[in-house]
Amino acid sequence: MNTHLAESRGNAALLLAERLSAAFVAPLAAWWRARARTAAVRDLQRLSDHQLRDIGVERGEIVTLVAAMQACEEARAGATGDTAPALCA
Numbered sequence: 001m002n003t004h005l006a007e008s009r010g011n012a013a014l015l016l017a018e019r020l021s022a023a024f025v026a027p028l029a030a031w032w033r034a035r036a037r038t039a040a041v042r043d044l045q046r047l048s049d050h051q052l053r054d055i056g057v058e059r060g061e062i063v064t065l066v067a068a069m070q071a072c073e074e075a076r077a078g079a080t081g082d083t084a085p086a087l088c089a
Contacts, residue, residue: 041062041063045059
């Protein structure tokens with residue numbers, strides 16, 4: 001077999017694998033993050049007002065707090081390409 005032809009087939013296979021990976025991995029990761037966010041909100045909402053006060057959270061802040069914490073984790077992990085916001089210190 002021609003070496004050039006083999007290389008072009010190998011490159012095409014690699015390109016296809018990268019595209020398939022991007023097509024499936026990104027949506028799966030987004031779904032997983034949404035599921036984790038929903039679980040965290042649910043867990044915090046199950047706490048009593050007294051328990052929430054003990055950790056410095058008001059019930060109305062839960063969704064915003066969880067979203068901010070997740071953004072910080074993703075930024076630290078390099079998942080979004082962003083740098084961690086100042087509030088993540």
